[in-house]
Amino acid sequence: MVVRIRLARFGNKHQPFYNIIVAQARSARDSKPLEVIGTLNPFPQRPTNLSEQEARTARAYKEISLDRSRVKYWLGVGAQPSDPVWRILNLAGLVQQKQQSPK
């Protein structure tokens, strides 16, 4: 069976918060995983404490936390990231961008 790196949804209704987890592919989304290796808060946060000049150009940010060494280990032993996690790992510079498959 395949081991996947994927997201598990936490938080409340209309307030998602995701754990980035390593789990068996056939297990339920929110079941206890092999390991929690990070989090993703999909709500954009407004940067604060900026000067007026900075505030004009500042982008809202999304918070991700990730244990890079654990990600490298799990990728090394053949774990397969799901598409959203692939995009996160690409941002962190851990995997190449996925080629768009023809629809």
Add this chain to the structure above:
Amino acid sequence: MFQWLDTEGAPLKHHIPGSTNYLPDLKIRGGSFDKGEPSTQPFPLNANFVSESILSEELRNEIHKRVVGQKKSIRAVSAELGVDMRRVAAVCRLVEMEKRWKQQGKPLALPYARAVHEMVPTTPLQDSRHQRQTPHESINDLPAHRLTNAQIFYPVSESRQFTRIEAGRVFSAAPARDHRIVTEEAANPSEAMSRITQNPSRIETVGKGAKEQPVLQPADVRIPHPHLVVHERQRIANPNEFQLVRKAYDARLREEEEIERDRKLIAQERRERQLSRVQPESSRFEFRIKDVVVSKETTGSDGRGARAPGRRYGVPSYDRKKGQIKIPTQVVV
């Protein structure tokens, strides 16, 4: 009510600028205006409800001038004018906002503000050349710490020094210190206190794993302005050397501020080191990726350690339970 306003309550119909307009004022005024001190008790039957002074316009502008114009620290301005540090910070933010609104041409509720300032007690700004500023409020208050709720019977031999530091250690169940260190510290308490306030990261911890917590420190270092205690000690020691004590106070304050600034800078740098910012061309957002550690130490033996990343499994969240406050009740400055 209108009958009362026409007869007995007639003096309260229009307020006198600079004086409160509360019911007990009726008795003080005795029908004629301007007799005696205005009352600070809005409800005649509730003596415990006292209306507190608010900052006057001049004092408010002075705070903003000193912090923003003269670049003084919030701590220094708070001690000079006797205004809580949180209030000083709030005043600066609000005055800035007012300025911005004026710039944008937004209407301000000035008649309302004027009426309120005329009707509630205010703390005036004293001319600093002639008088000392009357403090607006108590600035060194400290809420009772949870650990001090316990009543502990702790016998101490007479030959031993037992200071507030030792009392804090007893409350947090930390082992007693060596007698020699305690005696040395008791000889120079100011230095002992500043050593703690300047190096908060070196405070000893007790307990293991998730229960690890710092040893309870004495109130002298937990109060908002520990440097004032040292200042008071110096003042009592040198009663006739006002200038000298004042100079020492300024120097100490500057030193404390520098150390605090350095500490904040180091903490900020450490945070930045663990954070990488990615701004993809194709996205509206910036992504801040924080490095975390997943290991046996952080997750704990049962996998529920609080230091590991992510929401926990099998730990109920009580946020829908009764009595859970979700609206922030205070602003941490």
